[in-house]
Amino acid sequence: MLVWKKEFEFGIPEVDNQHKRLIEIGNSLFELVNDDTREDYFDEIVAMLKELENYTVTHFRDEEKLFDAVDYIGSMSHKFEHKLFVKKLEGYMANLETIDSNQKETLIELLNFVADWLVLHIVKTDREYVPLLLGEK
Numbered sequence: 001m002l003v004w005k006k007e008f009e010f011g012i013p014e015v016d017n018q019h020k021r022l023i024e025i026g027n028s029l030f031e032l033v034n035d036d037t038r039e040d041y042f043d044e045i046v047a048m049l050k051e052l053e054n055y056t057v058t059h060f061r062d063e064e065k066l067f068d069a070v071d072y073i074g075s076m077s078h079k080f081e082h083k084l085f086v087k088k089l090e091g092y093m094a095n096l097e098t099i100d101s102n103q104k105e106t107l108i109e110l111l112n113f114v115a116d117w118l119v120l121h122i123v124k125t126d127r128e129y130v131p132l133l134l135g136e137k
C-alpha cells in the first residue's frame with residue numbers, strides 16, 4: 001500500500017496536492033489487486049489506466065510549467081522521465097487484448113511499476129527542483 005510520507009511533501013501546495021492525488025490513484029490500483037470478489041477486472045483496469053494517463057498528463061504539464069517558469073536547468077531530463085511514464089501507459093492501452101487475457105498479472109505489474117516509479121520520481125527527480133521553486137537557490 002502506498003502511504004503519503006513527510007518526505008514527499010515539498011511545501012509547494014499545487015505540487016503536493018497533485019502528488020497526493022497520484023498516491024491515491026496508486027492506492028485504488030492496490031485495492032483492485034487485492035479485490036478477490038470478482039473474476040473479471042478488465043473494465044476496471046482500462047478505467048484505471050485512463051485515469052492514470054489523464055491525471056499524470058495534467059500533473060506533468062502543471063509541474064513542467066512551474067519549473068520552466070524559473071528556468072530550471074534539469075528541465076529536459078525531467079520532461080523525458082515524464083514522457084517515458086506516459087509512453088509506458090500508452091503501451092498498456094495499445095495492448096488491451098493481452099491485458100484482457102492476463103488481468104491479474106497486468107494489475108500486479110502495473111501496481112509495481114506505478115508505485116516504484118512514483119516514489120522514486122517524487123523523492124529524487126521532483127525534489128531536485130524544489131529549492132529553486134521555493135526561491136532558496
Ligand SMILES: [Fe+2]
Binds near residue numbers: 078082121125126
Ligand atoms: Fe515530475
